[in-house]
Amino acid sequence: MVMALRVVVPPHPLIGHWLGVLRDRHTPAALYATATAELGRWLSYEALRDWLPHRRVDLDTPLAPTQADLVDAAVPLVAIPLLTAGLGLWQGAQAVLPSARVIHLWDQHGEIAGLDSPIDPRAGVLLFCAELGDGDRLIRVLDRLAEQGVSGDRLRVVTALASAPGLQSLGERHGHLTLYTAAIDPDLNALGQIVPGIGPVTERLFAGTVLESVAGPA
Numbered sequence: 153m154v155m156a157l158r159v160v161v162p163p164h165p166l167i168g169h170w171l172g173v174l175r176d177r178h179t180p181a182a183l184y185a186t187a188t189a190e191l192g193r194w195l196s197y198e199a200l201r202d203w204l205p206h207r208r209v210d211l212d213t214p215l216a217p218t219q220a221d222l223v224d225a226a227v228p229l230v231a232i233p234l235l236t237a238g239l240g241l242w243q244g245a246q247a248v249l250p251s252a253r254v255i256h257l258w259d260q261h262g263e264i265a266g267l268d269s270p271i272d273p274r275a276g277v278l279l280f281c282a283e284l285g286d287g288d289r290l291i292r293v294l295d296r297l298a299e300q301g302v303s304g305d306r307l308r309v310v311t312a313l314a315s316a317p318g319l320q321s322l323g324e325r326h327g328h329l330t331l332y333t334a335a336i337d338p339d340l341n342a343l344g345q346i347v348p349g350i351g352p353v354t355e356r357l358f359a360g361t362v363l364e365s366v367a368g369p370a
Contacts, residue, residue, distance in 0.1 A: 157323035158330040159314070162198040167191065171334040174312060174350040181359035185240060188312060188357060191334055192244030192280065195310045199278065199332045200248060203308060204229075228275040230255060234293060235264070237282035237353045241310055245280065252278070257293070264289070267296045277302050281311040282353045284333070286344050287318035294326045304328045312353075313337060315346045 173179050173187035205227035208219050229252040233242040242254070253275075257266040271277065277297065281290050290309070297307065309331040316338050322329070339347045350356075 157319065157327050159319060159336070160198065160330065160332045161335060162195070162332065164194060164198070167194050167334050170194070171312065171350070175348065177351065179356075181356060184356045184359075185243075188240035188282070188353075189244030191312045192241030192310065193247055194244075195241070195312075195332045195334065196245035196248045196278065199308045199310055199330075203276065203305075205276070225251070228253060228272045230271055230275045230277045232257065232277060232279045232293075234279060234281040234290065235259060237357060238280040240282060240353070240357045241280040241312060245278070245310065249278070264293055264296070267293070267300070271297075271300055271302055273301060275302075275306070277307045279307065279309045281309060282357075283346060283350060284311045284314040284318040284322065284331075285340060285346055286315070287321040290318075291322060291325050294322075294329070298326070305330075308332065313346060313350050315340050318346075 170187040170190045173183060174191070179187070205224040206221050207224045209222055210217065210219055212218075229249055231242055231245065231249055231252040232255045233239045235257050255266060255271075257264055259265070279290075279293065279297075284290060294303075297303065303326070307329065309329065311331065311333045314331065314333040314336050316336055317340050319331075319336065322331070337346045337349060341347050345352075
């Protein structure tokens, strides 16, 4: 049974613009990276709108006492870019979450590594996934996080693009989740690529860069 997976597609013109830049097959790598970072920034802003811990404090302006709502620094925030491609979104999100602790994941002999250390039970966690195709890799990471008690309202996912089949699979496994994305595409092709999609993210994002598979973080 599919639970109430919450998928938010913010109707912001800048989000639509940068998604269009990603979709264009003629977009050069540098601009593709800029568009990815901009989507990371704007989608994170939306994800934090009703989620970022804050508290009301008394303070003095130059003219009079007043109150203000400030981010509660006592509540830790954790950012997890999903493998290499998720770094593109996180690059933009850093402007919104400059003090977040970052957990880097890597591929270790076909398994996702990097989630062995405990996460503070008070922490809010944002997971940055470049795109949601069939959802398999994201689901495996969410399974690992759930084993540490990270699920539900503590966790939000930011992804540039999601496929309808991937959301279906995600909802069946992690229905009590909130996901922010720029758009939902209807199909996957025979290779598991999102159609119409944004192309091969890692290749377009890191064009001209040599990426090596390593057993641990650099």
